[in-house]
Amino acid sequence: MTTVGIIAEYNPLHNGHVHHFTEAKRISGADRSIVIMSGPFTQRGEPAAVSKRARTEMALHMGADLVIELPVVYAVQPAEWFAFGAVSLLEATGVADSLCFGSEAGTLGELLPLSAFLAEESSSLKAEIRARMASGSGFPAAYSAAAAAAWTSFMGEEKPLEAEIILRQPNNSLGLHYLIALRRLGSAITPLTVPRTGAGFHDPLQGGSGIASATAIRRLLQEGGSPAAYMPEYSVSILEREHAAGRGPLQLEDFRIPLRHVLSTHSAAELRRVQDMNEGLENRLLSSLSRLEKFTVAGLLQELKSKRYTLTRLQRLLVHTLLNHSREEMLPAGLGKGPGYIRVLGFRESGRLLLKQMKQQASLPVVTSPARFTHPMLERDLQAAAVFAGAYADPLRSDLYSDYLEPPVRV
Structure with missing residues (x-):
């Protein structure tokens, strides 16, 4: 049996995510799936619309066999550390055969050689990034431009690969960092990618299309609209339940x-x-x-x-x-060591065997009950969950301390 890994936020889980999940299972030929998912706060520095438990439930209804939490110290980070933390976790499970991500490129043809080059992170590249930032550019723009210039110089082509365009596309950029992390970890996990379909990150909702960006859906939720046209029924039902209980959507x-x-x-x-x-x-x-x-x-x-x-x-x-x-x-020296545990958020009945296998083969402790395990990163996860729940309309003890009081979600 083989297992495909997916790195996601599912904020919230919509039809585009279902398409990616289905394609990941198809092109990998995997029998099982593991999702590495952000907890209460996300990579763009926002709270998730609803809790990690609710989003785990969505993922399990979609068909994911096992959901693992990406520690908040990696989840709220630029692409490099977000990707490194997530890929390190997937590698540590000991059971993942492949990692499938969505990208604008849709193939690994241009991404693989570029990621191999960028993984070296030469001193000249670092110097160029610093110089561009000193002239007023933000880090993402400085990194994209410096990396593209370094790649063009390295390739020496008259018509060089348009690396800057690739790097400026959000899913390509994140995918490159997944590939870089796999390379730096010396991982045997096979990378796969599928074309990102439907609306782009900043695109507004479009009538007649069943796929919209998570950003557009969150905006619709804040305006009081219904996302039913863009999300599977189980996701809509979970969102409605959380809203009725005063547990979101948060911003x-x-x-x-x-x-x-x-x-x-x-x-x-x-x-x-x-x-x-x-x-x-x-x-x-x-x-x-x-x-x-x-x-x-x-x-x-x-x-x-x-x-x-x-x-x-x-x-x-x-x-x-x-x-x-x-x-x-x-600090990079600390983050570079990777997560110190594997926190299980939920699993399907079909994932019980996978969880058992992971407990035998994982290179990190597998945590199903935070009350029985201590680690500085886990303390930060528990604090983040309590702060998140504190923004509910009328938070209960069971909301603030759900990490201690609730077992992993099971579907």
């Missing part, structure tokens, strides 16, 4: 009160210790805060946003601030 604005409290009670020197709080951002943040007539997260982000500081980076910064993530605990 970053729902955390404005605790975030304002943190910002109002910390000095610039204290904020400087927060992950990603560099280049004097703590002073810019406090200055922006003082100019707001009425505090809103959207207003603060608008004050902070610039060519150098993208919305995504700033949102991640606010989440790190909210969760008290220090720079010291997220």
